Amino acid sequence: MIKRSILLLAALLTISSQLFCATAVPDNKSGSFEFGNKAFLLNGKPFVVKAAEVHYPRIPRPYWEQRIKMCKALGMNTLCVIVFWNIHEQRMDEFDFTGNNDLRAFIKLAQKNGMKVILRPGPYICxxxxxxGLPWWLLKKKDIRLREQDPFFIERLTKFEQKVAEQVGDLTIDKGGPIIMVQVENEYGSYGEDKAYVSQVRDIIRESGFDKVKLFQCDWSSNFTRNGLDDLLWTMNFGTGANIDNEFRALRQLRPDGPLMCSEFWSGWFDKWGGRHETRGSHAMVEGIRQMLERDISFSLYMTHGGTSWGHWAGANSPGFAPDVTSYDYDAPINEAGQATPKYHELRDVMAKYNQGRRLPPLPKAYPTISIPKVKFSEVAPLYSNLPEPSQKSGPLKTFEDMDMGWGCLLYRTTIPQAIDGESILKVTEAHDYAQVFVNGRYIGKIDRIRRESTVHMPTLHVGDVLDIYVEALGRINFGRAIKDFKGITEKVELRYTLSDNSLVDIELRDWQIFCLPDDYRAQAQMKYEPVSEKNQGVRGNYRATFRLNKVGDTFINMEKFGKGQVYVNGHAIGRFWQIGPQQTLYMPGCWLKKGENEIIVTDVTGPREPVIEGLRQPVIDRLKLEGPQTHRLQGQTLDLSGEQPIHAGTLKSGNGWQEVRFDKPVSGRYLCIEALNSHWNREYCCISELYLLDANGKRLSREPWSVAYADDEDVTTGNKNADKVFDLQESTFWSTNRGVPFPHHIIIDMNQDQTVTGFQILPRMEEGAPESIKDYKVYVKSEPFRY
Structure with a gap:
């Protein structure tokens, strides 16, 4: 009897061990992933893809597995993984897939934890x-055509995709790996219409080694047919609050038997410097996922965990120039530090109901957080004491790319060729991105690309005065046609002054010295430091300190005493800071700290109020400190339309989707005003998601030079619902007026020059029923500004 019990116990232990191994360590046998009738088929069985978007370069490698386990505990069965070309090839032909760039190791970790993988190798990723995601050095070829059939661009992306395949091409499902699908390009309909180019990218990806795995392409429901290839799966991208059925309606009509997937379901949104911290309600996000699960629609939650755009990797958006903050928290269910938020728990409760009766895995342990007492900086390396030898001793203006530099600052120096008594104006065309002007080392003023500034008022100038223009590059634009974003001074510098007869004189300044100040850690550490004193504690330059820790943990470095720049801790580039906010702290992973002595270097391009930092247990990513208003209506300003005649009036339909309006005859002008008289269902405020104007041929006018000249009302208290959202290339964002502000409402677009306009296209909000959409309206067009 005892012997039989022992044998039974051994058998049970063997079975238990086998079951454990089957769940903990997946086998590497080949499998299949197919597009079936209205469903994906994994190894021949229906499979709903529940994907979590996470970005390996935005997470410290020691934390990768914890983040993956957090996604699995949420109920996800797949990871959506973008491949970042420019972080793997920071200089041409120098490829790096090691350390935090180890794509293969990340995908193997996903497989170890029983997760499938959707690979998104670009070349463009947004x-x-x-x-x-495109490398800056492509711009050294000034005439390059990005994301087109430009021979050099195609040559370089081919080489990169081959390198990606060398790393992970053997990890596709048919070879026993976790990769079930590979994406071709990314949201190309928002860039252009070029099926030949998209087809070429498809062929390159297939020929690089992804010839057996399924390929797909993603776009928006409004533009997916522009570049849709017949042999690829089409997926839709849309965000929280969208009308799910409406987003898939056109796709279902064209492909009635194909599986449906939202390849980017936006859980939140990103933050920009000078804008309010973005949030999206958890209820709308969870309800959207519940609806998709109820309909067996697959999805990828972008982002499930955002992470951090370390160092100089945060991009910028367009039209205009809107650089993104360092934190990519994204208001995601898993916050920047890898912790579960209330949004996480609410979503987990719903996901548990669609887990085929199985219990979800437990949450992994969160990493501890610590506080760090105030650290006073003891050393400073002033900018003007640490200028290197000029990389160009004399010559024309050159950009960063001309100087073979990707990131950091350039200092341009010349001498004033003639005396100018009295005030003059310095005009820089264009400074990308934040320029500070000095005469003989004395600060005169700034030019901020965000504010579309281009001039500085100058004092009396003498022959031989030294003019310095110190230009900091922020992130290159990551969306739209403006991704061809050169840094530095991109054209010319002029001095304008007035003669005694009131005639204007323009002098183009030439013969420039150029000093290169890269933003890598080695350059900062090698500067000449001196003790901080009352005399130098607020200068522009580098500040260095050490601090001791008895224990390590995650913390958030409070930068509110500093101005603008970059932070390096123990050699790690932590990211950009800027006193305007909304982000005031920088996430510091405990795995990059150490017991004992730690080093911190702060590069401050404007100078601190006080060189002091501290480490907080909680982040501060929602505190704005702006000099002026966030709105486009100045105090006391009221639009006066008396005497103006509308060129068109009409009524828009209710409901979702684009609408097009044609005028009775073409009109010309620079300024276009839309007057909203009311909204559908008599709601008290109005919204516009996107607006295009049509040219003489009925084609969309470029919105790149547009700006908002006036908006009577903008909701900047519940979110960034400014008027410029009507041309930000994002269908899920919108201009909104405030509750309680009565109609009519007005928005005036400055097209930068006279244009012939024949009509407009307008998109209301994406939510079901298009709430607060405009009903009756009038349109005015003028060459001269409207009266206020």
Whole structure:
């Protein structure tokens, strides 16, 4: 009897061990992933993809597995993984897939934890990442055509995709790996219409080694047919609050038997410097996922965990120039530090109901957080004491790319060729991105690309005065046609002054010295430091300190005493800071700290109020400190339309989707005013998601030079619902007026020059029923500004 019990116990232990191994360590046998009738088929069985988007370069490698386990505990069965070309090839032909760039190791970790993988190898990724993932050195070829059939661009992306395949091409499902699908390009309909180019990218990806795995492409429901290839799966991208059925309606009509997937379901949104911290309600996000699960629609939650755009990797958005903050928290269910938020728990409760009766895995342990007492900086390396030898001793203006530099600052220096008594104006065309002007080392003023500034008022100038223009590059634009974003002074510098007869004189300044100040850690550490004193504690330059820790943990470095720049801790580039906010702290992973002595270097391009930092247990990512208003209506300003005649009036339909309006005859002008008289269902405020104007041929006018000249009302208290959202290339964002502000409402677009306009296209909000959409309206067009 005892012997039989022992044998039974051994058998049970063997079975238990086998079951444990089957769940903990997946086998590497080949499998299949197919597109079936209205469903994905994994090894021949229906499979709903529940994907979590996470970005390996935005997470410290020691934390990768904890983040993956957090996704699995949420109920996800797949990871959506973008491949970042520019972080793997920071200089041409120098490829790096090691350390935090080890794509293969990340995918193997996903497989170890029983997760499938969707691979998104670009070449373009967007992701609010520097230049949308494209390498800056492509711009050294000034006439390059990005994301087109430009021979050099195609040559370089081919080489990169081959390198990606060398790393992970053997990890596709048919070879026993976790990769079930590979994406071709990314949201190309928002860039252009070029099926030949998209087809070429498809062929390159297939020929690089992804010839057996399924390929797909993603776009928006409004533009997916522009570049849709017949042999690829089509997926839709849309965000929280969208009308799910409406987003898939056109796709279902064209492909009635194909599986449906939202390849980017936006859980939140990204933050920009000078804008309010973005949030999206958890209820709308969870309800959207519940509806998709109820309909067996697959999805990828972008982002499930956002992470951090370390160092200089945060991008910028367009039209205009809107650089992104360092934190990519994204208001995601898993916050920047890898912790579960209330949004996480609410979503987990719903996901548990669609887990085929199985219990979800437990949450992994969160990493501890610590506080760090105030650290006073003891050393400073002033900018003007640490200028290197000029890389160009004399010559024309050159950009960063001309100087073979990707990131950091350039200092341009010349001498004033003639005396100018009295005030003059310095005009820089264009400074990318934040320029400070000095005469003989004395600060005169700034030019901020965000504010579309281009001039500085100058004092009396003498022959031989030294003019310095110190230009800091922020992230390159990552969305739209403006991704071809050169840094530095991109054209010319002029002095304008007035003669005694009131005639204007323009002098183009030439013969420039150029000093290169890269933002890598080695350059900062090698500067000449001196003790901090009352005399130098607020200068522009580098500040260095050490601090001791008895224990390590995650912390958030409070930068509110500093101005603008970059932070390096123990050699790690932690990211950009800027006193304007909304982000005031920088996430510091405990795995990059150490017991004992730690080093911190702060590069401050404007100078601190006080060189002091501290480490907080909680982040501060929602505190704005702006000099002026966030709105486009100045105090006391009221639009006066008396005497103006509308060129068109009409009524828009209710409901979702684009609408097009044609005028009775073409009109010309620079300024276009839309007057909203009311909204559908008599709601008290109005919204516009996107607006295009049509040219003489009925084609969309470029919105790149547009700006908002006036908006009577903008909701900047519940979110960034400014008027410029009507041309930000994002269908899920919108201009909104405030509750309680009565109609009519007005928005005036400055097209930068006279244009012939024949009509407009307008998109209301994406939510079901298009709430607060405009009903009756009038349109005015003028060449001269409207009266206020």
């Amino acid at each position: 992701a609010e990442w520097e230049m949308g």
